[in-house]
Amino acid sequence: xxxxxxxxxxxxxxxxxxxxxxxxxxxxxxxxxxxxxxxxxxxxxxxxxxxxxxxxxxxxxxxxxxxxxxxxxxxxxxxxxxxxxxxxxxxxxxxxxxxxxxxxxxxxxxxxxxxxxxxxxxxxxxxxxxxxxxxxxxxxxxxxxxxxxxxxxxxxxxxxxxxxxxxxxxxxxxxxxxxxxxxxxxxxxxxxxxxxxxxxxxxxxxxxxxxxxxxxxxxxxxxxxxxxxxxxxxxxxxxxxxxxxxxxxxxxxxxxxxxxxxxxxxxxxxxxxxxxxxxxxxxxxxxxxxxxxxxxxxxxxxxxxxxxxxxxxxxxxxxxxxxxxxxxxxxxxxxxxxxxxxxxxxxxxxxxxxxxxxxxxxxxxxxxxxxxxxxxxxxxxxxxxxxxxxxxxxxxxxxxxxxxxxxxxxxxxxxxxxxxxxxxxxxxxxxxxxxxxxxxxxxxxxxxxxxxxxxxxxxxxxxxxxxxxxxxxxxxxxxxxxx
Numbered sequence: 001x002x003x004x005x006x007x008x009x010x011x012x013x014x015x016x017x018x019x020x021x022x023x024x025x026x027x028x029x030x031x032x033x034x035x036x037x038x039x040x041x042x043x044x045x046x047x048x049x050x051x052x053x054x055x056x057x058x059x060x061x062x063x064x065x066x067x068x069x070x071x072x073x074x075x076x077x078x079x080x081x082x083x084x085x086x087x088x089x090x091x092x093x094x095x096x097x098x099x100x101x102x103x104x105x106x107x108x109x110x111x112x113x114x115x116x117x118x119x120x121x122x123x124x125x126x127x128x129x130x131x132x133x134x135x136x137x138x139x140x141x142x143x144x145x146x147x148x149x150x151x152x153x154x155x156x157x158x159x160x161x162x163x164x165x166x167x168x169x170x171x172x173x174x175x176x177x178x179x180x181x182x183x184x185x186x187x188x189x190x191x192x193x194x195x196x197x198x199x200x201x202x203x204x205x206x207x208x209x210x211x212x213x214x215x216x217x218x219x220x221x222x223x224x225x226x227x228x229x230x231x232x233x234x235x236x237x238x239x240x241x242x243x244x245x246x247x248x249x250x251x252x253x254x255x256x257x258x259x260x261x262x263x264x265x266x267x268x269x270x271x272x273x274x275x276x277x278x279x280x281x282x283x284x285x286x287x288x289x290x291x292x293x294x295x296x297x298x299x300x301x302x303x304x305x306x307x308x309x310x311x312x313x314x315x316x317x318x319x320x321x322x323x324x325x326x327x328x329x330x331x332x333x334x335x336x337x338x339x340x341x342x343x344x345x346x347x348x349x350x351x352x353x354x355x356x357x358x359x360x361x362x363x364x365x366x367x368x369x370x371x372x373x374x375x376x377x378x379x380x381x382x383x384x385x386x387x388x389x390x391x392x393x394x395x396x397x398x399x400x401x402x403x404x405x406x407x408x409x410x411x412x413x414x415x416x417x418x419x420x421x422x423x424x425x426x427x428x429x430x431x432x433x434x435x436x437x438x439x440x441x442x443x444x445x446x447x448x449x450x451x452x453x454x455x456x457x458x459x460x461x462x463x464x465x466x467x468x469x470x471x472x473x474x475x476x477x478x479x480x481x482x483x
Contacts, residue, residue, distance in 0.1 A: 008154065008339045012360040016367075019333040025164055029331050032163045037325040039269020040377065047265070060262045061380040063255045064316040067247075068307065074216040074249045075298060081219025085281035087294040094301050094355055095125035101297050102127060102208070102241055103134055109239055109293075111136060111205040115197075117223065117233040118142040119210030120319060121243045121299055123155060123341035124356065127208070139200045141229035143193055150177040156335035158342065159267050159321035164334050197229065207233040207291070211244035212263065212319070214296075215256050221296060222256055223277040224263060226270075230277050240279065240291040246298050247315040259318065266379040267320035302354040314349045314387055316380045323374035323384060329367050338364060345374035345384045352391060362400040365391035423469070430463035437462055 008015070019025060044053035067074060079089040092098035098121075106114070114136055122128065128138045128149075140149040144162035148155060150173050155161030162170070167184055174180050180192050212224045221242045223230050234240050250256050264270045283290030306315060324330045324344030335343035339358045340351035348364040358364070365388045374384040396406070415421045437444040437460075444460040446452065454460060 008336065009359050012337075012339065012363040015337040015339060016333050019337040024166060024169075025334050026332065028164050028166050029334055032157075032160060033325040033331050036160070036267075036269060036321070037377070040266055040322055040325065041269075043265035043269045043271060044379075046271070047261075053265075056258075056262055056265075057379055057381055060259055060318075061316060063250065063258060064380055067249055067251060067255075068312055068315055070251075071246065071249065071307075074251060075246060077216040078214055078219055078249055079298075081217065082280070082294075082296055083219075085219050086284070087219070087281055087296060090295060090297045092297055092299045092301070095299075098125050098243060098297055098299050098301070099127050099130040102243070103130060105239065105241060105295055106131065106136060106206055107134070109205065111239065113200070113204045114138045114206045114208060115141050115200050115204040115229075115233050115237065116145070116207070117209040117225065117230045118145050118161070119208065119243055120155075120158060120341055121210055121245055122208065124301065124354065125243075125299070127243070139197070139204075141197050141200065141227075141233055142225075143190065143227060143229075146193055146197065147173060150174075154336065154341055156343065157321055157324060158319050158344070158346070159324075164336070201229075201232045201236050204237040206239040206241060207235075207237040208241045208243065209234050211242050211248050211296075213248050213250050213256055213259055214244060215251075215253055216249055217252050218280060220253075220256075220278050220280040222260070223279075224260065224273045224275070225277065226268065226274045228275065230275055234277055234279055235289050235291065238292045240282075240294045242279070242294070242296045244296065244298060246300055246303055247317075262379040263318045263320050266318070266322040266377070306350070306353045309353070311349070311353055311387060311390070313382055314346070314353065316382055317346050317350070318379055320379055322377040322379065323382075326373040326377045328369055328371065328373070333367075338367065340364075345388070346382070349384060349387045349391065362395045362398075365389075365395065426463075426467060430467075433460065433462055 010018075044056070047053045047056050082089050090101045092101055105111075112135075114131055116122065116128070116138060118140075128140075131138050140146050142161070144160055145155065147162045147165060147170055157163040165173075167186060167189075170189055171182060171184055174189060174192060175182055178192060178196060183189065209221075209223055209230065211221050214221050221244070223234065225231075250259055260272070260276065264273050279294060282292055282294045303315060306312060321344070323346050324335075327344050330344040335347075338344070338347050338351065339361070340347050340356055342351050342354075342356075345368060348367050351358050351364055352361040368385070368388050370385045370388065372385050375382065378384065399406075415425050433444050436447065440446075442462050444462070445455060447455045447460060451460075
């Protein structure tokens with residue numbers, strides 16, 4: 001049985017329930033995230049030891065904070081340099097405007113076939129759907145994205161979009177969609193994908209890429225990849241379109257390579273990626289390769305509002321995926337359960353803040369244990385638990401969490417504000433647990449709703465015969481100096 005995609009428009013609780021019921025999903029996630037997390041620890045620890053890794057994190061955070069504080073002028077500087085270099089810069093306030101801009105560029109140039117390298121922003125705006133509705137053929141060329149496109153699924157991980165797929169799943173997809181014999185050999189599967197994609201590269205009219213960071217002082221777009229598809233997407237088609245969130249800007253070349261170190265080490269556990277593609281202009285007369293036109297589309301889509309609302313720290317994110325790999329919740333439910341292309345702890349923060357129209361997005365901040373592992377793994381030290389708590393507070397103030405939870409919390413507050421009510425409640429709870437566990441060896445294995453969500457996966461022990469308050473009162477009573 002292959003792992004299956006979850007309908008992103010289902011209610012959040014149902015998405016989670018379906019993910020938890022997929023044992024193959026958990027197997028795939030455990031293998032992949034454990035491996036990536038281990039590689040990340042080794043790579044960060046190799047920067048002159050543990051102290052060097054922490055210094056790198058601090059330096060990258062300081063640089064990203066500077067970039068956000070000077071965001072307008074850095075973006076304008078980037079625009080001026082890119083135009084001087086012969087490129088074009090477009091500004092998109094939301095997803096619909098970005099899609100319209102790219103569609104207009106494609107129609108004006110008679111584009112029929114599009115190849116894409118990996119881009120979270122195009123997933124955010126559903127650009128593929130917009131292009132396909134206009135009659136264009138769109139092919140994802142990152143291997144992971146190619147696999148899930150054949151399966152008609154969204155990505156399940158920021159860095160590794162097909163992380164939820166086992167090799168058995170990939171083999172079955174290739175047999176069905178590419179008409180190949182059954183095989184579990186990774187090299188054979190990669191060779192099949194490579195052969196198929198080479199034809200797409202050579203026939204494409206337009207290449208669309210994302211942007212890991214853009215350098216303001218030179219007007220340069222930087223793409224970090226481990227596959228050759230990024231280079232081919234940006235050089236073989238006659239038109240190259242870059243889509244980037246406005247927060248991806250960095251001031252200088254030195255800042256870009258500082259961020260590059262942290263991104264590679266935290267994301268894939270490498271000291272450097274296989275490819276770093278830097279694009280500053282279309283092809284000039286002396287050059288044999290490169291696009292005839294380069295267009296950069298800068299997307300806001302709620303990012304300015306995130307800054308205005310006090311959540312700007314979330315925009316420091318490098319999209320490395322390190323927080324997903326250590327998150328106990330993500331490792332159980334995977335990315336599709338979040339209902340957004342941004343999953344894990346960072347997705348639980350930014351998905352409700354961006355204009356993504358995620359089903360029941362107000363529940364995402366509760367998809368966290370607040371253990372702090374994500375904060376410790378983040379290459380820019382984003383306080384993700386703090387942001388999640390802030391979002392939870394906003395949810396309560398907005399009244400989105402429902403009358404049941406609100407009533408329960410009010411009842412809890414009332415009980416805790418009175419010693420008599422508290423002691424009575426504890427006594428009643430203890431008696432109830434004793435009664436329900438009387439027939440199961442003194443351990444409560446099945447509780448009535450809503451407490452059955454706890455006992456579904458763990459036992460509930462009986463209360464102590466004497467409470468801490470009772471024991472303390474007896475100890476004080478028998479002290480020689482007690483009065």
